[in-house]
Amino acid sequence: MFTIEHDFDATVITLIDEGDAPLNEDVVIESHDDGVTLTQVDPDTDEVMVINLSMHQLKELRAALDLPEGVYRVRRAGETDEG
Numbered sequence: 001m002f003t004i005e006h007d008f009d010a011t012v013i014t015l016i017d018e019g020d021a022p023l024n025e026d027v028v029i030e031s032h033d034d035g036v037t038l039t040q041v042d043p044d045t046d047e048v049m050v051i052n053l054s055m056h057q058l059k060e061l062r063a064a065l066d067l068p069e070g071v072y073r074v075r076r077a078g079e080t081d082e083g
Contacts, residue, residue: 017023
């Protein structure tokens with residue numbers, strides 16, 4: 001299950017783990033103009049773990065989900081090979 005909320009400066013998506021135990025803590029994803037922030041509480045320490053992704057990293061992640069094992073580069077707009 002998940003929720004979507006549109007705030008003034010971000011879209012907030014919360015992924016809620018369902019199913020058989022053990023369940024993972026909720027993952028909160030905040031999408032801003034300059035990137036995405038993922039947060040999740042570590043159940044062992046009760047600390048909030050934070051991961052920041054640039055929009056380019058998010059684009060690479062999206063591409064990686066559909067590719068086989070290997071090394072890849074997603075080109076940025078206007079980028080060319082040199083040499």
